[in-house]
Amino acid sequence: MRTVEKALRLLDFFTDKRVEIGLSDLARLSGIDKATVLRMLADMAECGFVEQNPETRRWRLGAGVLRLARLREHAQPVTRVLTPILEKLAQETGETAHASLLSGRDLANIGVIEPARANRVYIEPGLVLPLHATASGIAVTAFLRPEQQERVLARTLTAVTGMTPTSRAALEQVVRRTRERGYAVADQTFEAEVYGIAVPIFGPDGYAAGALAVAIPASRASDEHERKIIAALEPAAQSATTGLGGRPSPEHRISS
DSSP: OOHHHHHHHHGGGOOSSOOOBOHHHHHHHHTOOHHHHHHHHHHHHHTTSEEEOTTTOOEEEOHHHHHHHHHHHHHSOHHHHHHHHHHHHHHHHSSEEEEEEEETTEEEEEEEEOOSSSSOOOOOTTOBOOTTTSHHHHHHHHTSOHHHHHHHHTSOOOOSSTTSOOSHHHHHHHHHHHHHHSOEEEESSSSTTEEEEEEEEEOTTSSEEEEEEEEEEGGGOOHHHHHHHHHHHHHHHHHHHHHTTOOOOTTOOOOO
8 A cells, every 4th residue: 555545544543533543543543553653644744634632642633634625615515515415315214314425445424414313323424434334335336437346346345244245246246236226225234233225426427426325223124114215315316416516327227
């Protein structure tokens, strides 16, 4: 892995639940030795991407990340496009609606709207969603460019739960089924007791650029509820594709 890529991937370990991380923890999480991690942190600190808390000596994201996020939002107003779509989707389904977009090799969750009910699925904003273990990831993988899809299938597939597909053959079967019906389902493959349903968002080239999904407690999963969610997801994903400047794939059709 290239040095720049290694450095940038350190940023993925920061979340809203882990806003500060110590050097030793970053080394452990990344699998990179402490001296190299410290050197990369120092380089990123010079650019404002990270900073060190002078009291705790732990590291956190810097103002440079916020500046780039603002530039990204100005160039492509993703939040403005997706938020009303997610709000409507959560209202229609009564479940947690979320959207994700591809960024390099990762699928990042960029927006979440939760329903007004106690028993609901919580999804962390900014969470990186494994392409092989989530409904969103599988929906995207099924409609990637062939060479991109091959790279996903060729990866080492890590088990997140006992239900995660971990062989190429198993993932190929799931991807093939997803292409046939136009949407992906994931039954506790990423988190126990969570059932996900997702439809791809397409980019300007007609290939998957992200996904729109609904996550529900597995105890509420049923054929009837799934049909209701898919009926709401299909037009929502079409609106997201159009709003973000994409075009639908002629190969994508929703079928039950």
